[in-house]
Amino acid sequence: MRKTYRYRLYPTKAQEQAMGQQLREGCKLYNAALQERRDAWKKTGTSVNYYDQANQLKEIRTEGLIELANFSCCQDILRRVDKTYKSFFGRVKRGEKAGFPRFKPHQRFDSITFPSYGDGIRLLPSGKLRVQGVGILKVKLHRPVDGKIKTVTLKREAGKWYACFSVEVETLPLNDSLFAVGIDVGLESFAVLSDGTVIANPRQYRKAQARLRRAQRKVARRKKGSHRRKKAVRELQVAHAHIRNQRQDFHHKLAHRLVQSFGLIAIEDLNIKGLAGGMLAKSVHDAGWSGFFSKLTYKAESAGRLLIPVNPRGTSQRCSNCGTEVRKELKDRWHTCTSCGLSVSRDLNSAIEILRLGLSLVDVTLGFSPCVSTEAVCLS
Numbered sequence: 001m002r003k004t005y006r007y008r009l010y011p012t013k014a015q016e017q018a019m020g021q022q023l024r025e026g027c028k029l030y031n032a033a034l035q036e037r038r039d040a041w042k043k044t045g046t047s048v049n050y051y052d053q054a055n056q057l058k059e060i061r062t063e064g065l066i067e068l069a070n071f072s073c074c075q076d077i078l079r080r081v082d083k084t085y086k087s088f089f090g091r092v093k094r095g096e097k098a099g100f101p102r103f104k105p106h107q108r109f110d111s112i113t114f115p116s117y118g119d120g121i122r123l124l125p126s127g128k129l130r131v132q133g134v135g136i137l138k139v140k141l142h143r144p145v146d147g148k149i150k151t152v153t154l155k156r157e158a159g160k161w162y163a164c165f166s167v168e169v170e171t172l173p174l175n176d177s178l179f180a181v182g183i184d185v186g187l188e189s190f191a192v193l194s195d196g197t198v199i200a201n202p203r204q205y206r207k208a209q210a211r212l213r214r215a216q217r218k219v220a221r222r223k224k225g226s227h228r229r230k231k232a233v234r235e236l237q238v239a240h241a242h243i244r245n246q247r248q249d250f251h252h253k254l255a256h257r258l259v260q261s262f263g264l265i266a267i268e269d270l271n272i273k274g275l276a277g278g279m280l281a282k283s284v285h286d287a288g289w290s291g292f293f294s295k296l297t298y299k300a301e302s303a304g305r306l307l308i309p310v311n312p313r314g315t316s317q318r319c320s321n322c323g324t325e326v327r328k329e330l331k332d333r334w335h336t337c338t339s340c341g342l343s344v345s346r347d348l349n350s351a352i353e354i355l356r357l358g359l360s361l362v363d364v365t366l367g368f369s370p371c372v373s374t375e376a377v378c379l380s
Contacts, residue, residue, distance in 0.1 A: 001301055003169050005145055009129070009154075009161040010138040018134045019154060019161065025068040026077050027109035033081045034101055050082040068112075069133025070120035076113045110156045117149040129163055139163055158237035173304030177263035180368040182355025184315070184347050185268065185292075187283045188333070191254075192347035194355040196373030199254060204246045205286040208239065215239050247288050248295075255296040259303045264368045266358025267293060269309035308358040320352035344374050 033053050040048045057074050060066050068074050084101045091098035114121040120132035129137045147169030155162045182194035190201040215236040222229030258265055276284040300307040319326055319337040326337055335349040352372055359370060
């Protein structure tokens with residue numbers, strides 16, 4: 001399986017300027033490739049693909065029109081353009097809202113990828129990172145890079161630089177666990193487990209709104225192009241990065257705890273894009289269910305656990321004990337079944353039903369023991 005390790009870089013001022021120049025050159029190539037595709041279609045009605053553009057790279061670099069140091073990085077940028085176009089046409093074919101590929105300002109072009117490790121980038125025995133066109137960079141290796149390095153991405157984020165190593169690693173299964181759990185995610189609480197555990201919703205974005213509002217107001221009041229505006233934009237980027245880091249830390253720790261404790265985890269196969277609209281959009285984005293499920297998926301795969309996505313349709317409207325339909329509106333937060341007398345919170349009933357559906361999709365001979373409780377226990 002593939003994993004990504006991210007490490008902080010500490011470039012000198014000269015190295016930082018060199019990396020910034022590499023990003024500007026990458027942005028120039030991206031926009032030029034986009035312009036060529038637009039002009040070719042507008043003037044001749046022909047489509048330009050990745051190979052048409054990649055075949056021109058050698059000549060363009062020979063003439064000095066592109067000063068991006070590594071040839072493979074140039075190819076990767078052209079693949080990025082090609083992927084953007086394919087995604088656009090895919091959305092059009094599916095009837096979704098499709099924004100046409102746009103040019104990128106150099107301030108928002110924040111990464112370049114070396115698609116082949118050893119070609120233009122390499123970790124030295126000293127623990128430093130050699131980058132073509134930049135030099136030898138100090139890198140904070142807070143943990144070892146396990147596995148075979150495939151690609152390396154240099155990324156600029158809120159004024160800081162990072163190296164992201166995509167590595168191929170072998171799965172390391174944990175000791176067998178026959179405990180099974182169902183998870184119902186929500187907005188009032190982040191998640192409720194079928195064993196009665198209630199995971200509180202940290203609401204990082206909501207708590208930081210006052211700070212964000214001040215930072216955004218400061219940006220709006222600065223004159224465009226001024227040094228003070230750039231400084232204000234950096235403050236806003238730092239504020240958003242802090243929220244993002246808090247959310248990811250919460251997701252990682254919760255996913256790790258679940259994978260350590262349970263051998264089978266049943267989750268809802270939610271259409272999160274469909275939910276992230278209307279009045280609940282801010283709350284759904286704040287919870288970050290998509291990021292959490294992504295982390296839970298790769299951690300479960302790495303640990304040899306079973307992660308079972310189930311259809312969430314009707315899980316809150318059925319009694320988890322007898323299967324009777326108990327209709328509820330969104331405001332109804334308690335489940336009371338008139339057939340069997342089960343009386344639990346709506347979210348706990350959904351979690352137990354999700355677990356039942358998950359267990360129905362696996363071989364019964366595996367012998368999983370469902371973790372079910374009708375009493376909720378809150379965890380912060």
